[in-house]
Amino acid sequence: MSAVLKVEDLAKTFILWEKGLVRKKIRAVESVSFSVEKNEIFGFVGPNGAGKTTTIKMLMGLIFPSAGTIEILGRRLIGHKTVDIEAKRVIGFLPENPYFYDYLTGRELLDFVGRLFGIPGPERQRRIHDLLDLVGLGRAGNLALRKYSKGMLQRIGIAQALINNPELVILDEPMSGLDPIGRKEIRDLIVQLRDQGKTVFFSTHILSDVELICNRVAIVVGGKLRDVGPLDKLLSPRLLHTEVVLETAGERREHRLPPTEDVDAFLLRALSEGHKVISVTPRRESIEDLFVREVEQSDTGMGAQHKLGREARP
Amino acid sequence: MNRVFAIAQNTFREAVRNKVLYALLVFGIGVILFALPLGQMSLSEQARVTRDVGLAGIELFGILISVFIGVNLVHKEIDRKTIYALVPKPLHRYEFIIGKYLGIVATLLLMVAIMSIMLLAVLFAQEAPIESTLIRAITMLFVELMVVTAVAIFFSSFSTPFLSGLFTLVLCVIGLSTDSLRILIKKLPAALQFVAGFALRLLPDLRMFYVSGTMLDGRWISIHQGNYVDWSYVALATAYGMGYATVILLLSMWIFSRRDFI
Numbered sequence: 001m002s003a004v005l006k007v008e009d010l011a012k013t014f015i016l017w018e019k020g021l022v023r024k025k026i027r028a029v030e031s032v033s034f035s036v037e038k039n040e041i042f043g044f045v046g047p048n049g050a051g052k053t054t055t056i057k058m059l060m061g062l063i064f065p066s067a068g069t070i071e072i073l074g075r076r077l078i079g080h081k082t083v084d085i086e087a088k089r090v091i092g093f094l095p096e097n098p099y100f101y102d103y104l105t106g107r108e109l110l111d112f113v114g115r116l117f118g119i120p121g122p123e124r125q126r127r128i129h130d131l132l133d134l135v136g137l138g139r140a141g142n143l144a145l146r147k148y149s150k151g152m153l154q155r156i157g158i159a160q161a162l163i164n165n166p167e168l169v170i171l172d173e174p175m176s177g178l179d180p181i182g183r184k185e186i187r188d189l190i191v192q193l194r195d196q197g198k199t200v201f202f203s204t205h206i207l208s209d210v211e212l213i214c215n216r217v218a219i220v221v222g223g224k225l226r227d228v229g230p231l232d233k234l235l236s237p238r239l240l241h242t243e244v245v246l247e248t249a250g251e252r253r254e255h256r257l258p259p260t261e262d263v264d265a266f267l268l269r270a271l272s273e274g275h276k277v278i279s280v281t282p283r284r285e286s287i288e289d290l291f292v293r294e295v296e297q298s299d300t301g302m303g304a305q306h307k308l309g310r311e312a313r314p
Numbered sequence: 315m316n317r318v319f320a321i322a323q324n325t326f327r328e329a330v331r332n333k334v335l336y337a338l339l340v341f342g343i344g345v346i347l348f349a350l351p352l353g354q355m356s357l358s359e360q361a362r363v364t365r366d367v368g369l370a371g372i373e374l375f376g377i378l379i380s381v382f383i384g385v386n387l388v389h390k391e392i393d394r395k396t397i398y399a400l401v402p403k404p405l406h407r408y409e410f411i412i413g414k415y416l417g418i419v420a421t422l423l424l425m426v427a428i429m430s431i432m433l434l435a436v437l438f439a440q441e442a443p444i445e446s447t448l449i450r451a452i453t454m455l456f457v458e459l460m461v462v463t464a465v466a467i468f469f470s471s472f473s474t475p476f477l478s479g480l481f482t483l484v485l486c487v488i489g490l491s492t493d494s495l496r497i498l499i500k501k502l503p504a505a506l507q508f509v510a511g512f513a514l515r516l517l518p519d520l521r522m523f524y525v526s527g528t529m530l531d532g533r534w535i536s537i538h539q540g541n542y543v544d545w546s547y548v549a550l551a552t553a554y555g556m557g558y559a560t561v562i563l564l565l566s567m568w569i570f571s572r573r574d575f576i
């Protein structure tokens with residue numbers, strides 16, 4: 001396996017002037033390192049204000065890192081206030097809450113983006129046609145983007161990210177603002193992209209999406225990377241508790257057994273006392289639990305930063 | 315080069331789909347048509363007044379359009395975050411500035427052409443002779459607008475839309491009154507004279523392009539006091555304008571290449 005995207009010690013500090021006088025530093029991202037391997041779906045997870053978008057903006061050369069390096073397929077992306085445009089050729093990018101030129105139609109937008117990549121005319125037209133079909137906008141292609149719904153904008157955003165047939169697709173919150181069906185469609189699309197041999201890196205705070213499709217995840221909280229790895233390795237295999245639901249004279253009751261308790265003995269006792277066993281569910285750590293654990297840990301330790309980050313957001 | 319062209323074309327498309335642009339254009343044409351009844355006052359002066367009012371109208375609304383679209387089209391990309399999708403493309407940031415500039419200049423070319431044709435039509439209706447001097451005056455006007463656009467883009471590369479527009483307009487006013495300012499500076503104490511004179515030299519001398527209204531008759535147009543404008547003067551003024559615009563654009567590119575898009 002080879003790294004498609006390699007990030008080392010990436011950091012970004014914003015300088016804010018409070019009331020124009022007091023200089024305040026905000027460490028939005030602090031020494032984040034990870035690498036994304038070829039042909040995997042990599043989830044970049046964190047609560048609001050964690051630094052996901054800031055990190056992705058650095059990956060895209062929109063903002064310059066305060067420190068650290070970014071390599072894309074072995075090419076150094078950012079030099080001193082310069083961005084390697086060859087490295088950008090292999091990337092497709094969907095910004096967070098994408099906005100596009102609302103005076104263009106979907107087709108015009110894709111054509112414009114295709115020309116930026118220097119894709120020759122007939123090839124461009126073919127790809128535009130295929131992509132509009134792929135994202136389900138075949139009939140909306142000639143409609144002005146002004147008239148698109150949020151879900152349609154998200155899809156045309158994905159289409160424009162794919163026009164150059166990128167090896168690495170970077171999506172910032174691709175499922176945000178979509179209904180459950182829309183989210184499923186995007187998830188299916190991401191899986192489809194991986195099946196085509198592409199590598200997908202996406203950020204989200206919707207955990208179920210991560211659970212369903214990601215090969216590996218990175219958890220970022222308060223600008224710091226908490227964990228990277230396959231989801232099942234990050235989740236503690238430890239049993240949290242066992243939920244037993246019993247029925248007595250038509251009335252159901254739930255019992256929570258701590259991991260130390262002998263479940264078999266509990267069930268035998270219950271049966272002998274005339275209860276009916278409805279269900280027995282061992283509860284292990286879910287991604288939500290992991291997430292909460294990480295956030296709580298950071299709140300007690302380096303939590304100030306995270307809280308500050310949350311305040312700064314509406 | 316293709317990328318620059320794509321951006322220029324997209325900018326042009328955005329501009330011509332903008333309603334404010336048409337409002338300004340309609341006002342500009344209104345001013346030119348205003349010369350029609352005005353000219354009726356004295357028959358002999360008719361053509362001269364039409365030319366004066368017409369050129370002044372083209373200049374005023376040309377400047378307003380340059381400032382409006384120069385500031386607006388750069389800022390909108392940042393405000394509306396459309397630049398978030400653009401910068402990640404294999405594109406140098408300076409190409410963005412060049413493309414924007416060329417697109418805006420193409421729009422101005424169209425606007426000035428429309429207003430000029432209106433002016434020619436009015437002159438034609440008045441049966442006034444149509445002289446090549448008018449072409450010279452319009453050429454210089456257009457170069458002036460190219461400088462103003464570059465200045466508008468320069469301010470937009472680091473400042474807010476309101477301030478960018480304000481600064482650009484202030485610079486236009488200063489640039490159009492360089493000769494009165496020079497007289498003012500002469501009255502300053504010696505030390506200040508040097509500094510103020512130097513500062514004035516850094517600002518665009520838009521009077522270079524300003525065809526003095528009263529001196530504009532059919533055969534000659536003049537600039538400043540009694541210097542007639544021939545094609546060699548037009549070439550000189552154009553070279554100055556292009557040089558100035560280039561330097562200002564290079565500065566904008568430098569600033570733009572270093573900034574964060576947050």
Ligand SMILES: Nc1ncnc2c1ncn2[C@@H]1O[C@H](COP(=O)(O)OP(=O)(O)OP(=O)(O)O)[C@@H](O)[C@H]1O
Nearest residue numbers: 014026028047048049050051052053054309312576
């Ligand atoms: N331009 C800026 N100036 C100052 N602070 C900023 C700036 N941009 C972001 N921040 C701060 O950096 C932190 C990370 O923000 P970022 O947008 O990267 O979070 P995120 O993980 O994408 O959150 P969300 O899930 O809400 O999109 C926040 O605390 C935010 O307030």
Ligand SMILES: [Mg+2]
Nearest residue numbers: 052053054096
């Ligand atoms: Mg974000």
